[in-house]
Every structure is written in C-alpha cells, then in structure tokens.
Amino acid sequence: MDFLGAFPQMGRTDLRDLKKGIDEAFRHFSRTHGQAIEDFFHPLLKFLVWFEKLLLATPWPLMIAIIAALVWLGSRSIKMTIGSILTFLLIGYLGMWKDTMSTLALISVATFLCILIGIPLGILMARSDRIQAVITPILDIMQTIPSFVYLIPVLMLLGIGKVPGLIAVCVYAIPPVVRLTNLGIRLVDRDVLEAADAFGASPRQKLVSVQLPLALPNIFAGINQTIMMALGMVVIASMIGVPGLGVPVLKAVNNQYLALGMMNGLAIVAIAILFDRVSQKFGKRLQKHSETIHG
C-alpha cells in the first residue's frame, strides 16, 4: 500500500546532487564563456545605448513632430496623427517623457531584432517540413515558459543590465513573427506558385516575386503581435535593470503607489494602441490590390 500512497520519487540526495550538478556545470560554463558571450553582445548594447541617447537628446518638439510624421506615413489618418501628438504631450506633461523614450528605444530595437531574425527563420521553416518540425516546439517553449525561468540562465551569463533585458524581450516576442511568416508563405496560392514555376522562376525569384508579397499580410500581423508582446515585457525587463516605463510600475507595486502605477501603466497602453493601429493600417494599405473584388 505504501507504494501507491507515496510517489516512488528519486532519492533526496540524488535529486539534490543532480540539481547541484546542473547548476555547477552551468556556472562553470558561464565563468569560462561568459566574457566571450558578453563581447558577442557588446555591439548590440552599444547600439541600444546609442539609440536611447539619441531619442533622449532629441528636443521634445522635434521628437513629437517625427512621431507624428511616422504615424501619418503609416496610417494616412489625420485623427490618428492628432491622437498621437496629444498622447505624447500628455505623457510629457505628466513627467514620463524620459521613461517613455527609454521604453520606445528598447521596443524599437527589440522589434528590429525580432524581424531581422524572425523573418528569415520563418522562410526557412516554410521551405522545409523538417525544419518546421524542429522549430515549432522551440517556439512553443519560448511562448509558454514563464519569463522568470529563462531569465535565470540569462542573468547568470550576462548579469543585470540592458542586454539581458533585451534578450528576454526578444525571446518572448519573436515567436509570432516567425510563425506567421511561415504560415503566410505556406498559405500562398499553389496555382500562382505553379505559374511562377512554369515561367521559369528560380526558388529565389519565387520567394521575392510571389511568396513574400503574398505572405505580407500575415507577416505584418506577426510583426504587430511581436510589438505588442514586446510591450508586454516592459515591466518584467525592468526587474533586471532595463530603464523605462516598467521601472516606476515596479516601484509602485512594491510601495502600493496607485497613481504612479496607473499613469505609467496607461502610458504603456497608449503606446501599444498607437503602434497597433498604425501598423495595422499600414498593413491594410499594402493590400491595395485586394480592395475591389470583382463579382
């Protein structure tokens, strides 16, 4: 009866030794290779710091003008452009300008990195069922594993700072763009692909002239999701020393400052809504050709 009552688990000491062994091995790895890995990521850190400084050094009226211009280029909507100006004026007036710029810098760099890595990865996945079978479960893990868990090895390797924060954001935010690039390419009409083959398109020409353009709406949906998820990581990133709107939120949680938490939280929401609407509008404008469907 004893056998059914208690799970036949590994011996206590064995289990402790196992965990200790893994920890020791990783610590050893981190001691021997930590520097090399840090050097590897150094250019990234420099780029992030430079970009953040650039945003902060830009005079605020110019910054708002640039943001408004980008919103206009993306959405072609007066309403949205004015909305973005008012949002940033309010953010500045409520004393969150500096943190907002830091967050914008982090999100921009993270999104850029995700696209840079994610789209080629998605293309590879679409090309080969085997690669898809390998990458899909990895993406599943990246999306479901609690962020705190993968923060541990990142922290052990790189310590507290901006780069581990950036990596944490990317790990969490990259899956949508990879998945939707893959899906978008796989959903391209087979008849059109056959036509490209029949006219003698090489695999590369097929990718550029048919697959990517036709997958673009899905790729865009992926980029949009990636941006949203990156914004969702701002608070967690602030726990490992990334400056930005997450820092005051963290402080508010620790000290029960309701107003501070709400203000900074809502600033994140405002940026998220802005990014979302503009990128969606832009994605739709790219689909000009599907507007009028003939009956």
Next chain:
Amino acid sequence: MADNNGIELRGLFKIFGPHGEKYMQAVRDGMTKDELNAKHGHVLGLKDINISIPASKIQVIMGLSGSGKSTLIRHINRLIEPTAGEVIFQGQDICKMNKADLLRFRRHKTAMVFQKFALLPHRTVLGNALYGVELQGMSRKECEERARRWLARVGLDGFEDHYPNQLSGGMQQRVGLARALTNNADILLMDEAFSALDPLIRMDMQKILLDLQEELHKTIVFITHDLDEALRLGDRIAILRDGEVIQQGTGQDIVLHPADDYIADFVKDVNRARVIKVGTIMSPVSGPANGFPTLDAQASLEQAARLLSSRGKDRAIVLGDNGAAEGQITLRRVIDAMVTPVASEKEISRPET
C-alpha cells in the same frame, strides 16, 4: 517559324506515389490502374503515352476529369516528373535536363496559360503581363514595351494599371494569354485555359486564339474536356481516358471513325455539318462539270449545304488545292454524311402507306 518545334512524347509513364519506379515493370507487364491502386496504393496517372505534337499547329488533348490530361501537359515543361519516358523538343530530352537548363527552357521556350488564371494578385495587369520576360532578365523598359503591345493585341489597352481582382474572368484570362504571348516562346501550353469562362466569352477567346495562331504559328498544346472546343481549335486531337491515349487524329477522323463505343458516345451529339469537310466524302466526277457551283475541298458540309440550297442545285464540283476539279458532291450525300450513323435516336419514320 521553324519546323523543328514539334514535341515528341515517347513512352511516357507516370505513377503517383512514393515508390513509383518500383511498379514500372508490373505496369509495363499489364497491371491495370485499379490493381495498382488496390495492391500497392499507387495511382497510375499516365500509361505509355506516345504523341507526336506537330510543329506550329494546335494539338488538343481531350479527356474527362481524371483522365490525366492536366498531368500530361505538365510533363512538357516538367512541372511533373515522369516515372519513365521521354519528352523530346529540338533534339533534347526535357526529362534529362539539369536544373539550370530546365529553367532556361521554361523561360525561353515555353509559356503557359492556366484554368484558374493564376495571375499575381499583387501586381497590376502590366506587371503580370511582363512577368515572364522579367524572369528572362530583359530590361524593364523593353519588358513594358512588349507587354503593352500584347495587352493591346488581346484587347486590354487602358487596363494596364488595374489589378487582376478588378477584372472579370474573361479579362483576367486575357491577361493570362498576354503574359504567355509576351514571352514569345515557341511552345504555348494551355491547360483548360477557357474552361472557367462562360460560353459566349469562351467562344470569343477561341476566336482570339485562332486569329493569333494564324500569324504566330506556335506549337500549341491545348487541354480541354469540351469536344466542341477540341474540334474548333484542334488541328490534331488526342483523346485520353484513364491515363491512356485511346484515339488520335484530326477532328474529322475522330467524328467519322470513332475508335470505340466510348468515343462514339462522345461524338454523337457533335454538329457533324461543321466538322466534316466535303473533300472527305466526295465521289469522282460523273457527268458535266459546267454550270454547277464549285467548292473548296476544305469547305464544311454546312457550307456545301448552304451553297447548294441557295443556288437551287443538287450537285457541286469539289476543287483541289490547284483549282482543278477533284470530285463532286450531291445534296443527298451531304445529308447522309450529316446524319449520325449510330441509331441513337428513337425511330421516327412511319411505315409507308
């Protein structure tokens, strides 16, 4: 255009499934499609296809759905790999080409028109028409010039900047045709190109194709399931069933001498008056030739009947290519030939009183 643009299909087999080659011998030894499917789970797509597609003519491949006709046309530009056999064009076996040669062959020697148009939805009409020459690596300016010329030729000038979605089916297929013609390839592959269009527009497109062919003389392979279309367009017709060619010849051959009951059943509703030519049913001249109307040997029975009835004569003289009298034709003979020989309709004559 050169006379060496014919295509030879020799002993072409296609077995669909992961290990097609393994069952080649069994199929050669006479295993049927059903046996192959039941025993080994492989599908016999094409069985020993031998067709000499004539240069600069329209070869129609006809068959019902599932007969393998779309599979067959895709062997000519090797969109589908054969399990065995050869496709010879200008002395080269397309099935043995390496990747680079195959790409070059597809770019410069063939162009294809598809049943579902298969246009690039994100490109304008002009962008679609120049796709083929763009892949050939031609300069943008020349691409556009050529594409505009062919778009105008198929009646689409003024629509260059529209997107395919904004056009009707008939106009979309004109874009498909312009795209293929812009390529200026020797071989034009048309896979049920007009099947998705409604009847009037289909007739329209057939006329465009025949007009174009009169000046272009391309080697055209045209797939259809519609016998009327086959007879209208085809200089030669091959009929496919269950992956096998069951008859090939001119439209007239097939209507006059169906190879089996299946084809006889097919052709029984054909308008014979338009298909059969007087040259085939004429008899030697007997009696005087003067004062009787004359006809070209290539004229159809319908034209002969119209001529005879309008002139009020019951006999006409048939002239050969050189303009000399070759034979004669009587009204009675014309009517006999128009009537389907098979007693397919119910007897309607009454006993004579």
